[in-house]
Amino acid sequence: MKIIVKENDIEGGAAAFKIFEKGIKNGAKVLGLATGSTPVTLYQNWVKSDLNCDNLTSINLDEYVGLKPDNPQSYHYFMQKHLFDKKPFKKSYVPDGLEAAKDPQAAADHYNQIIKDNPIDIQLLGIGRNGHIAFNEPGSSFDTVTREVKLTDNTIKANSRFFDNIDEVPKSAICMGIANIMSAKKVVLMAFGKNKAHAIKEMIEGPVTEQVPASILQKHLDVVVIIDKAAASEL
Numbered sequence: 001m002k003i004i005v006k007e008n009d010i011e012g013g014a015a016a017f018k019i020f021e022k023g024i025k026n027g028a029k030v031l032g033l034a035t036g037s038t039p040v041t042l043y044q045n046w047v048k049s050d051l052n053c054d055n056l057t058s059i060n061l062d063e064y065v066g067l068k069p070d071n072p073q074s075y076h077y078f079m080q081k082h083l084f085d086k087k088p089f090k091k092s093y094v095p096d097g098l099e100a101a102k103d104p105q106a107a108a109d110h111y112n113q114i115i116k117d118n119p120i121d122i123q124l125l126g127i128g129r130n131g132h133i134a135f136n137e138p139g140s141s142f143d144t145v146t147r148e149v150k151l152t153d154n155t156i157k158a159n160s161r162f163f164d165n166i167d168e169v170p171k172s173a174i175c176m177g178i179a180n181i182m183s184a185k186k187v188v189l190m191a192f193g194k195n196k197a198h199a200i201k202e203m204i205e206g207p208v209t210e211q212v213p214a215s216i217l218q219k220h221l222d223v224v225v226i227i228d229k230a231a232a233s234e235l
């Protein structure tokens with residue numbers, strides 16, 4: 001793993017953008033994208049840039065089950081607002097939360113086929129405080145592909161800050177699996193703030209274990225980790 005420590009999320013976002021920009025100039029066509037507060041500074045750099053996205057395909061990691069794309073808490077909405085409204089891609093895929101509510105297996109199979117048909121060149125990731133990636137919570141098998149996952153109480157609590165109250169947070173998500181993520185040619189993981197420091201330490205220095213889903217990245221051949229000093233403070 002290559003570890004880049006920056007002063008803060010602003011510098012981290014700029015560094016992450018440079019990696020994507022270089023990758024795209026070198027021929028990357030399919031990008032795995034992520035939501036959450038962490039990638040916001042990356043997307044800010046992206047929309048300010050003159051990068052042409054007309055030939056790019058994006059595949060997002062996850063979506064809440066049951067949320068419509070126009071629900072402001074949905075990850076569809078997040079992506080439109082932070083990136084696609086200003087930088088439209090040739091094609092952008094986000095798992096379908098409504099299809100998943102009706103038929104989770106069909107929605108998951110459909111998404112796995114999309115990933116198979118569009119192998120991911122660069123996968124962006126954040127990390128949860130418990131070491132989750134996307135919504136692959138501790139205990140998820142490293143063999144998983146896209147499926148419906150139940151959210152842990154901790155994740156529901158952490159993500160309730162985006163909702164009016166905790167009861168509105170969906171209890172499950174449709175989410176790319178660890179095997180889908182590991183199949184990407186390159187992975188860029190970003191994390192900022194002291195509350196990510198423990199997860200970052202476990203991911204980089206701890207044993208590779210399903211109890212810390214992000215630790216599997218130790219086995220990927222091309223991973224760049226971009227963190228600020230606070231997230232690096234336990235290394």
Ligand code: GLP
Nearest residue numbers: 035036037038126127128134135
């Ligand atoms: C959610 C998302 C993850 C994200 C994580 C951290 O659970 N499914 O993809 O990495 O939260 O979010 P944040 O970047 O807001 O700290």
